[in-house]
Amino acid sequence: MKLHIVNRAPDAGRAVEQALSAMAAEDRLLLIEDGVQGALPSLVDEFASIEGRLYALHEDLEARGLMNRHDERVEVVDVEGFVTLTEQAERTLSWY
Amino acid sequence: MKLHIVNRAPDAGRAVEQALSAMAAEDRLLLIEDGVQGALPSLVDEFASIEGRLYALHEDLEARGLMNRHDERVEVVDVEGFVTLTEQAERTLSWY
Amino acid sequence: MRYAILLMGAPYSDQASHSALRFARALLARGHRLETVFFYHDGVYNAARLAAPPQDEPHLVDGWAALHAEHGVTLQVCIAAALRRGLLDEREASRHGKSGHSVEAPFELTGLGQLVDVGLSCDRLVTFGP
Amino acid sequence: MRYAILLMGAPYSDQASHSALRFARALLARGHRLETVFFYHDGVYNAARLAAPPQDEPHLVDGWAALHAEHGVTLQVCIAAALRRGLLDEREASRHGKSGHSVEAPFELTGLGQLVDVGLSCDRLVTFGP
Amino acid sequence: MSNAEMPDGDLLVILRHGPHGTSWLREGLDAALVGAAFGRRVALLFMGEGVLALLDGQGAGALGQKGTSPTLEMLEMYDIETLYVEGPAMARYGIAQQDLLLAPVALEDTVIAELVERHALILTF
Amino acid sequence: MSNAEMPDGDLLVILRHGPHGTSWLREGLDAALVGAAFGRRVALLFMGEGVLALLDGQGAGALGQKGTSPTLEMLEMYDIETLYVEGPAMARYGIAQQDLLLAPVALEDTVIAELVERHALILTF
Numbered sequence: 001m002k003l004h005i006v007n008r009a010p011d012a013g014r015a016v017e018q019a020l021s022a023m024a025a026e027d028r029l030l031l032i033e034d035g036v037q038g039a040l041p042s043l044v045d046e047f048a049s050i051e052g053r054l055y056a057l058h059e060d061l062e063a064r065g066l067m068n069r070h071d072e073r074v075e076v077v078d079v080e081g082f083v084t085l086t087e088q089a090e091r092t093l094s095w096y
Numbered sequence: 097m098k099l100h101i102v103n104r105a106p107d108a109g110r111a112v113e114q115a116l117s118a119m120a121a122e123d124r125l126l127l128i129e130d131g132v133q134g135a136l137p138s139l140v141d142e143f144a145s146i147e148g149r150l151y152a153l154h155e156d157l158e159a160r161g162l163m164n165r166h167d168e169r170v171e172v173v174d175v176e177g178f179v180t181l182t183e184q185a186e187r188t189l190s191w192y
Numbered sequence: 193m194r195y196a197i198l199l200m201g202a203p204y205s206d207q208a209s210h211s212a213l214r215f216a217r218a219l220l221a222r223g224h225r226l227e228t229v230f231f232y233h234d235g236v237y238n239a240a241r242l243a244a245p246p247q248d249e250p251h252l253v254d255g256w257a258a259l260h261a262e263h264g265v266t267l268q269v270c271i272a273a274a275l276r277r278g279l280l281d282e283r284e285a286s287r288h289g290k291s292g293h294s295v296e297a298p299f300e301l302t303g304l305g306q307l308v309d310v311g312l313s314c315d316r317l318v319t320f321g322p
Numbered sequence: 323m324r325y326a327i328l329l330m331g332a333p334y335s336d337q338a339s340h341s342a343l344r345f346a347r348a349l350l351a352r353g354h355r356l357e358t359v360f361f362y363h364d365g366v367y368n369a370a371r372l373a374a375p376p377q378d379e380p381h382l383v384d385g386w387a388a389l390h391a392e393h394g395v396t397l398q399v400c401i402a403a404a405l406r407r408g409l410l411d412e413r414e415a416s417r418h419g420k421s422g423h424s425v426e427a428p429f430e431l432t433g434l435g436q437l438v439d440v441g442l443s444c445d446r447l448v449t450f451g452p
Numbered sequence: 453m454s455n456a457e458m459p460d461g462d463l464l465v466i467l468r469h470g471p472h473g474t475s476w477l478r479e480g481l482d483a484a485l486v487g488a489a490f491g492r493r494v495a496l497l498f499m500g501e502g503v504l505a506l507l508d509g510q511g512a513g514a515l516g517q518k519g520t521s522p523t524l525e526m527l528e529m530y531d532i533e534t535l536y537v538e539g540p541a542m543a544r545y546g547i548a549q550q551d552l553l554l555a556p557v558a559l560e561d562t563v564i565a566e567l568v569e570r571h572a573l574i575l576t577f
Numbered sequence: 578m579s580n581a582e583m584p585d586g587d588l589l590v591i592l593r594h595g596p597h598g599t600s601w602l603r604e605g606l607d608a609a610l611v612g613a614a615f616g617r618r619v620a621l622l623f624m625g626e627g628v629l630a631l632l633d634g635q636g637a638g639a640l641g642q643k644g645t646s647p648t649l650e651m652l653e654m655y656d657i658e659t660l661y662v663e664g665p666a667m668a669r670y671g672i673a674q675q676d677l678l679l680a681p682v683a684l685e686d687t688v689i690a691e692l693v694e695r696h697a698l699i700l701t702f
Contacts, residue, residue, distance in 0.1 A: 002693065007338070007451060009470060009501050014107050014625050018593065021663075021686040022693050033337045034473030037504065042546030059344075063472050063519060065509035069551075079348040079514065086349075086446050087323065093699050096330075096338075096451025098568070103208070103321060105595060105626050110500050114468065117538075117561040118568050129207045130598030133629065138671030155214075159597050159644060161634035165676075175218040175639065182219075182316050183193065189574050192200075192208075192321025198575075202332070204406040205364050206599045210640050233479055234335050237367070240408025244418045250640045253408070273479065276334040278370025278383070278424065288374045292422045294408065308487040311573040312462060319576065328700075336474045340515050363604055380515045403604065438612040441698045442587060449701065 002027045003089035007096050009034035010043050015095040022093065023050065030077070030085055031056040039070035057082060097122045099185035103129035103192050106139050111191040118189065119146060126173070126181055127152040135166035153178060193224045193315040198307065201322035202234035203252040204245065209238055212320040213255050220263055227314055228266045229256065230307045231299075234322060236274040239267070239299040260298035268310075271301040323354045326444040328437065331452035332364035333382040334375065339368055342450040343385045350393055357444055358396045359386065360437045361429075364452060366404045369397070369429040390428035398440075401431040461534065462492040464571035470504035471520045472513055477505050480577025481523045488530040495534035496527075497567065498556060503541045506552040524553055536567060586659065587617040589696035595629035596645045597638055602630050605702025606648045613655040620659035621652075622692065623681060628666045631677040649678055661692060 004023055008015040016038060019029060029050055031038050038046060039056040047054045051073055058078040061067045070076070077085065086092055100119055104111040112134060115125060125146055127134050134142060135152040143150045147169055154174040157163045166172070173181065182188055197216060201208025216226055231238055243253045259265045275284060278294060281301055285293045295301065311317040327346060331338025346356055361368055373383045389395045405414060408424060411431055415423045425431065441447040465484040469476035481496075488494045498505055510521045527533070535556035542548070542558060549558070559567065568574055590609040594601035613619045623630055635646045652658070660681035667673070667683060674683070684692065693699055 005448070007341070007473070009473065011501050012109050014593075018625060022591075022689045024690040024694060027690070033341060034470055034501075037470065037501070037545070040546055042544065059514035060472070063511050063513050063517075064470065064504065065507040065511070067509075069507075079344055080352065082345060083349045083352050083354070086325075086448055091697075091699065092446065092448050093693065094449035094451050094701055096449075096701070101318070103211070103598075105598065107626050110468075114500060118466075118564045120565040120569060123565070129211060130595055130626075133595065133626070133670070136671055138669065155639035156597070159636050159638045159642075160595065160629065161632040161636070163634075165632075175214055176222065178215060179219045179222050179224070182195075182318055187572075187574065188316065188318050189568065190319035190321050190576055192319075192576070202364060202407070204600055207597060207638070207642075210638060210642060214639050232483075233475065234332060234364070237332075237407060240424070242410045242415060242418075242420050242422065242424050243408035244405040244410060244414070244420070246406070248643060249406075250642060255640075272482065275374040276376070276379075277332070277367060278373035280372045280374060284374070285372060288372075290372050290374070292372065292424075294370070294372050294422075294424050304483055304486040305490050307483065307575075308463060308490060308492060308573070311575070312492070317573065321576070334475055337472060337513070337517075340513060340517060344514050362608075363600065378518060380517060385515075402607065434608055434611040435615050437608065437700075438588060438615060438617060438698070441700070442617070447698065451701070 001089050003085050003092045004029045005092060005094045006031055006035040007033035010038045010046065016046060019095040020049065028053045028055060028085060030082065032060055036060045036064065036066060039066065039074040041071045044071040044073060055085065097124065097185050099181050099188045100125045101188060101190045102127055102131040105130035106134045106142065112142055115191040116145065124149045124151060124181060126178065128156055132156045132160065132162060135162065135170040137167040140167040140169060151181065195219050195224050195226045196310045196314040196317045197229045198317060198319040199229060199231050199235035199238065200233035201320060202237040206322045208320040208322050209252045213252065215318065216259055226263060226265045228268055228310045230310060231269045232273055232307065236269050236277055236279050239269045239279055239295045241294060241296045257298055267299045268302045268306050269295065269299050270304050272304065274301055323445040325349050325354050325356045326440045326447045327359045328447060328449040329359060329361050329365035329368065330363035331450060332367040336452045338450040338452050339382045343382065345448065346389055356393060356395045358398055358440045360440060361399045362403055362437065366399050366407055366409050369399045369409055369425045371424060371426045387428055397429045398432045398436050399425065399429050400434050402434065404431055460570045461495045462572050463487045463494045464497060464568065464574045465494065466497045466499055466574065466576045467502040467505060468500045468577065470501045471510060476577045477520050481520060483575055484532060485530050488532050494532050495571065496532065497536045499538045500541050503537050503545060503547060506537060506554060506556060508551060508553050585695045586620045587697050588612045588619045589622060589693065589699045590619065591622045591624055591699065591701045592627040592630060593625045593702065595626045596635060601702045602645050606645060608700055609657060610655050613657050619657050620696065621657065622661045624663045625666050628662055628670060628672060631662060631679065631681060633676060633678050
């Protein structure tokens with residue numbers, strides 16, 4: 001299992017599409033920095049194909065006022081959870 | 097008349113969409129740097145609404161091997177032509 | 193006409209600095225006047241006096257300095273953007289208790305107000321973003 | 323586990339440096355070892371010794387140095403990316419005939435081969451892009 | 453909104469980035485504040501991702517980085533009261549007027565070109 | 578292409594940017610060359626905009642900036658012969674195999690995940 005990390009806003013390029021196209025069936029995706037915009041209910045459908053394997057970083061949601069606005073299908077983790085995700089994955093790939 | 101300048105690749109964000117949405121009826125759009133990718137026939141339809149007012153920079157097309165691959169509806173100008181476009185426009189806006 | 197350029201891209205990271213320098217040369221060749229190049233955001237990195245690019249690549253810092261020497265173009269660097277990024281002239285270095293400096297003439301550290309002034313007083317402001 | 327971090331974003335321009343530093347602190351707190359932070363692309367600007375951010379903002383250069391002092395993390399800066407961008411230690415400055423320097427210990431200029439080595443020898447490499 | 457309602461101004465700053473992820477928003481706001489401090493008539497347009505700058509409930513970054521919300525609260529003090537937001541972007545991000553700080557006027561794409569027309573200097577961030 | 582045809586390797590460098598506009602392509606290729614020079618088995622995947630790196634007929638930049646074509650020609654000398662290109666991206670940019678330098682293998686999205694799986698270290702540029 002690999003962890004894919006996306007830090008770019010959904011509208012800032014192709015990072016999300018590229019991450020999704022490189023994900024294997026059990027891989028996970030973590031949204032950090034402006035990537036957490038993708039957790040908004042109006043944008044989260046982009047991630048429908050990986051439901052249950054989509055994470056977003058608590059600190060970055062909170063700084064942006066998105067903490068109670070994110071879609072409930074996104075699992076929120078804090079930075080300790082980020083470390084745990086990297087422990088559980090054999091490798092990480094970053095898409096920026 | 098204003099000159100809008102786009103230097104970002106079509107896939108690198110929303111620069112093209114934002115430039116188009118801010119253009120008045122007589123405004124012109126110049127593609128430079130990675131923006132010249134938009135002159136490829138497979139991508140140029142994005143600019144259908146401003147046909148006749150779309151320019152691309154010769155030097156940047158040439159460096160990328162796009163000089164004979166661009167769509168014929170794009171007017172190619174060199175850097176002197178770029179200066180002329182800025183003379184003719186009251187103001188310039190850059191979208192990056 | 194009186195032109196100004198706003199440059200916001202780092203040298204050697206994206207093409208903005210190359211584009212801006214080439215455009216500057218072309219407008220001067222055409223007989224226009226270039227009052228100022230204003231460096232903001234990562235554009236301030238263009239003022240790094242120690243830049244040592246490979247010899248077969250254009251030396252952008254020297255390129256700007258030549259524009260100043262030949263045509264009197266002022267090279268204004270936003271001071272707030274520069275200090276954060278470690279670009280200090282002798283005066284700022286001493287003010288911050290640091291030895292050494294990373295910016296020198298003809299680049300000058302200046303306030304952001306200059307950008308608005310120059311943008312409104314020149315006939316054309318052309319922005320080169322990253 | 324043995325971790326390495328690859329950082330490619332400039333400080334104060336995007337969040338990558340903040341994210342990387344916070345992640346580094348968290349993995350160390352969790353009992354892992356962080357061997358190296360490798361600075362590449364605009365990440366090399368994190369080594370600018372003269373950085374003078376406003377006092378109410380995090381000082382990232384000092385943040386990295388503290389990580390070295392407290393946990394022995396090596397701070398490796400790609401030399402090719404750094405020289406272009408004006409980031410020279412005393413040795414490189416003298417080699418290029420320039421007075422002064424903009425990078426100092428604990429940051430070390432090193433070859434890109436180190437990145438590949440560290441990426442293959444550590445258990446985890448986490449990249450923070452701009 | 454009709455033409456008559458849109459005042460002419462000196463400087464229009466177009467903000468196209470959200471908070472925290474990059475310095476664009478802060479650096480764009482700084483340009484606006486400086487312009488206003490020098491006596492210019494300044495308007496702001498929050499476009500695309502920039503609409504997220506206006507969301508209420510923002511905080512500091514995890515390492516204590518300052519956000520931009522405190523700067524937004526200073527706009528009125530600087531007499532920057534002409535605020536526009538791109539309507540289609542609000543729809544895209546699922547944001548309603550009551551989610552927003554301040555009280556920007558929502559514009560359709562077609563009106564943005566007119567707004568641009570009415571300012572002497574436009575800076576895009 | 579089936580699994581059996583894809584060799585395992587040490588380093589996969591994913592190149593997602595075109596030439597000239599940014600330094601990403603050059604810096605990614607440098608990482609690949611260094612890896613190969615140190616004896617690692619290196620493969621390249623040109624993805625998205627990165628397919629434009631492979632276009633024939635590129636030149637130097639207007640100020641004399643070196644392009645990346647000369648570097649591509651050095652790949653074989655460094656024993657980097659495992660080259661992949663994203664098929665859907667070729668279609669998007671309207672590029673055919675005969676437009677390309679070298680002879681990369683075109684992959685569908687679904688195979689990219691497998692390719693990633695088969696390398697110990699992946700660097701994205």
